Amino acid sequence: MNPYELRKDFPILNDETLCYLDTAASSLKPRQVIERLDEYYEKYGVNVHRGVYNLSYVATEMYEEARRKVSDFIHAKFDEIIFTRGASSALNLVASSYGLNHLTSEDEIIVSELEHHSQVLPWQNVSHITKAKLVYIPLDSEGRITVENVKKVLSNKTKVVAINYISNVMGYITPIKEIISLAHEVGAVVVIDAAQAAPHKTIDVVDLDCDFLAFSGHKMCGPTGIGVLFGKKKLLDNMPPIEFGGDMNDNVNLYDASWKDVPYKFETGTPPISEAIGLGAAIDYLLSIGLDEIGKHEFKLKEYTVKKLKEIEDIIIYNESAETGIISFNIEGVHPHDAVSYFDGDNICMRAGHHCAQLIIKWLNVVATLRVSFYLYNTIEDCDRFIESVRNARDFFKSVGF
Amino acid sequence: MNPYELRKDFPILNDETLCYLDTAASSLKPRQVIERLDEYYEKYGVNVHRGVYNLSYVATEMYEEARRKVSDFIHAKFDEIIFTRGASSALNLVASSYGLNHLTSEDEIIVSELEHHSQVLPWQNVSHITKAKLVYIPLDSEGRITVENVKKVLSNKTKVVAINYISNVMGYITPIKEIISLAHEVGAVVVIDAAQAAPHKTIDVVDLDCDFLAFSGHKMCGPTGIGVLFGKKKLLDNMPPIEFGGDMNDNVNLYDASWKDVPYKFETGTPPISEAIGLGAAIDYLLSIGLDEIGKHEFKLKEYTVKKLKEIEDIIIYNESAETGIISFNIEGVHPHDAVSYFDGDNICMRAGHHCAQLIIKWLNVVATLRVSFYLYNTIEDCDRFIESVRNARDFFKSVGF
Amino acid sequence: MNNLETLYRQVIMDHYKNPRNKGLVTNSLYKTIHIKNPSCGDDITIQTKVENGLIKDIRHDGTGCSICCSSASVMSETLKGKTITDAKKISSTYINMLTNQEYDTSVELEDAIVYQGVSKFPARIKCASIAWKAFEGTLEESE
C-alpha cells in the first residue's frame, strides 16, 4: 500500500498542512465513502423494507447488501449482523438484552481496567441490577490483559467476559482467542469490543469463536451514526429485543405482539440506511487496500516514532511495546492539555485526556495522556513533523518554566 | 412557496418521470442538506467533545449548533434536546427510562389504536414489566382521538398518555393541547409522537406544555440515522440513562460512576455527528420556506386529490376529513399490493401495507391500505398523474377480473 | 397503460379467483411449512405429501396479493405428480427466472412461465416466490 496515493482519497487532506493523528477517536473519510452516501441521497434516498415500489426495493437491496458486506468482513453469517448507532450502542444492547436477562447474584462478570467506558459501564449497570459480581482481571506490569491473569479470575461462576480486542489507550492486542476458549470451558460467553480492531486488522469471528463482537463505522473510514453488533445466531435467537416499534414486529395486537427473526427484531424504526450503505463502502475501500497491510503500516510508523521520541528528553511513553499504531505519552511536568494546544498550533491533531477510559488512566496514575494514533493515510513525514513538534514543545514548555 | 422552484433542490427529482408520494415513510433530501453532510466529511469530519484541537472544536460547535437549531425549531431549551437514532429510539428512551422507573401495577398508561408501533409497543413492554394497565382511548367513528373520548379513560390512575400528534395512516391532527392540559390535571405526563408533525407544522412545546416529544430527521428533509427526543428539563434530570459508556459519564470508578448533566447523560458514545448537522440544515431549509406554508400546500393537494378520487368508481377513502396531506384508500376488491405495483409501473411511489400501524388497520377492518402523502415538492401535476393512474388501475384490474 | 399487464395474464387471474388444491389437511404424511412476508402481509402455508420419490400431493392456504395466492395454486398444479428431482429442478429454475439470473430454458415450467413478467417488478419477486420457497422447505423436511 502506498499512503501517498491513498491520501488523495481524503478530501480533508487537501489541506497539506494538516497532520491528523487522532484516528483512534475517529478516522477521516475517503471520497469513495462520501460519494456512496451522496448516491443514496441523490438517487434512491427513500425508506427500506416498507415500500413495495422499485426505488424502495433498490434502497432495501443496498441496505441489506451492506449487511452482507459486514458479515463477510468478519466472516459471520448474514443474519448475525445487527446495525446499531455505534459500538457503544451495540455493547449496551448485549448488556441490556443478554446481561439483564441471564445473570443473577450468583454470577460473575469479568471485565478489565483496560476497557473503554462503553465496555465497562454497561456491565456495571448489569451488576447493579442483577447483583452479579463485577470482577476485574489484574493487569500485568505493562497494563496488559494476559491469559495467565484471566485464568486467575475465571471460574464456574463466570457468566460473561467483556473485554477489548485492541485497547484505545495502550494499543495492545488482547489474546482473545485463548481467552475465549478458556471462557467457553467454564460456560461463559465472551463480548469483544472490537472498535479499535475492526479498522486495523482482519477479524474472523468463526476462528475466534467469539459470542458477541461490536465496532463502529466512523473509526474505519465509514460514516458517523452506524455501528455493528455481531452475535452468534443461537444466542441472538434467545435474547429479547430492547427497543420496540415499527419494523421489528410481526403481528401486533392490543396487548401483545410477536417479533421478527434476528437481526430485525433488534432493529426498530427506520434504520440508519445511508450510514449502513456508507459503512459498506468503507469496507470495500479497506478491503481494496488490505487490512493486514494497513496494520503493518501503522505499526511501522509507531515503531519509528517511538524510537525517535525516546531520543527526546522528558518524554514518558506508556505503551512502548504496543503491537499497533497507538502511542500514549506525556511530556514530564506538562499537563497534556497544555501540550496538545502546542501541537494544534502546528496543525497536528491529536488527543489529550482520559480517552473515555478513566480506569486505565487511573491505573497509570496520571491525570491524562497524550495519544497519537496512525492510519493508512499517515506517512513517515507525518511522524517527522510530529516528532519535531514534540521536541519544540518540550523545549518551549521548559523554557517558560514548566 | 413555489413547489416548482423547490423541486429543483431535490436531485432525485431530476428524473422528471418520478412521482414521489411516500413522504410519510421518508422524505426526499434537498441538495442543501446533502451538501452540509459532505461539508462535514470533507472539511471537519472528526470526533466531537473529545479533542482539544481546532478541527474537533469546529465539529463540536457544529454539532451543538444543530442542537440549538432543533431546540429553537420546537421552542424548547437547548439542554432539553437529546439526539437519538430516530423517533422510534426516542420513544423507547422515554418508555425505558421514564416508564420502567415510574410506573407500578396501580398505574395506567393511555395509548390509542391510532398509534404507530413505535409509540404503542414500548408501552406494551412497560405494561408487561411493571404491570401497569394499558388503556386504549376509544376512537370516534372516523378513527379520531377526541378530547371527549380521552376524558372517558383519563383518571387519577393515569400516569402516562402516549399519543401521536398526526397519524401516519389517517393524517388526523390530534387535539393534543387540550389533552395535555387534561392529563396534567390528573398528574399524568404526556408523550407526543411528532414524527408526522415536525415535518409539516410548527410545533411549540412550551405552548403545548408537553412533557416529551419525539421525531425523526429523515421524514423532514434530513438524513437517516437521527432523531430527536425533547423532554422537560426537570423530568429528564430525574430519569436514569439507559445506555452507558463513553461521553455520558463524569467520574468513573471500578464499581460505580456518575453521569454528566442532561442531555449528555442520554447520549453515549460518538454521536450521530453528520446526521445532527444534516438535520440542522434540514431545519434551516424548512424554515426558509415556512412550515405553515408547507402544511397548507399539502392540504390543498390532498383536498384536490380526494375530490377527484371520489369521482372514480370503486375507490374507498378512509380519512376524507384529514387536515393534512395524507390519503389512505383502497380500490374495492383489489389487494393493495397488487394496486401499488400498478402505480409503480407508472413511476408513482406510494405505500401499501399496514404502515407500521396494524391496530388502526385492524380497526378499519381491512388487510392493508394504499397511502399517498404529499410534501413541499409535490405539485398539482403529481396529483393529476396519480389520479389518472388510479383511474387506469381501477379499469385495468376490473378488466382482468378483480 | 403501464407494463403491469404481463403480470396479470389470464392464468394468474384464473388461479387467483379459482385456486386449485386450496385448503390444508390434517395428516401426518404431509410436511407443512408456513412463511410470512411481514413487510407486506403475505402469509402462506404449504403442505406436501411425498411417496416413493414422487410428489403425491400439494396443499396450500393463506392470504396475500394475487401474485402470491395465484402462484401457490400454480405451483401446486405444476409440481404435483413430479419426481422430487424434477420438482426441485423446476422450482430452482423458476426462482432463477424470477430473480433475473441465468436459467435453464429447457426445463418445462408449464403455467409457471407466466410469472416471468414479475422479474420486471423486483419489489414483487418475493410475492411470486414465497409459495415455492415454502414448497422447497417441505422437501427439506421430508429428507
Add this chain to the structure above:
Amino acid sequence: MNNLETLYRQVIMDHYKNPRNKGLVTNSLYKTIHIKNPSCGDDITIQTKVENGLIKDIRHDGTGCSICCSSASVMSETLKGKTITDAKKISSTYINMLTNQEYDTSVELEDAIVYQGVSKFPARIKCASIAWKAFEGTLEESE
C-alpha cells in the same frame, strides 16, 4: 515555533506556578461554586465573600491545565476588592474578549488581558473561562 507563545506569557506561568488565593475555606459567608469540564478533566471550585456590595475575598482550588489554574488565580487577584458592579463588568468583558465577541476596551482587565491570546485557540476558551463562570455563579448565589 508556533503561536502558542502568546498563551504562556510570563504572567500565566507565574500564576500557574505560584497561585494566589489558593485553597478553600469553611465559612458560610462564602458562596461556593464547583465547575467541571468533563471533556478535559478541568475541575475548579471558586468561593466568594461579598460584603456591602464589595467582593471582599475570592478563594479557588482545583486541578487542570495551566490556562485553567492560572486564570483562577488571575481572576481572584483581578476581582478582589472590586464592587459587584465592576466585577460583573470586568467578567463579562473578559468572556467577550475570549470568545471573539465585541467587548468594551475601556474596561480595565488588568493582568487578565494576557488571556486575549486564548481566543486564537477556541478549544481552550473553556479552560480560560471556567473559573470566571464559577465566580459569576457565586455572585448569583449571593443575590
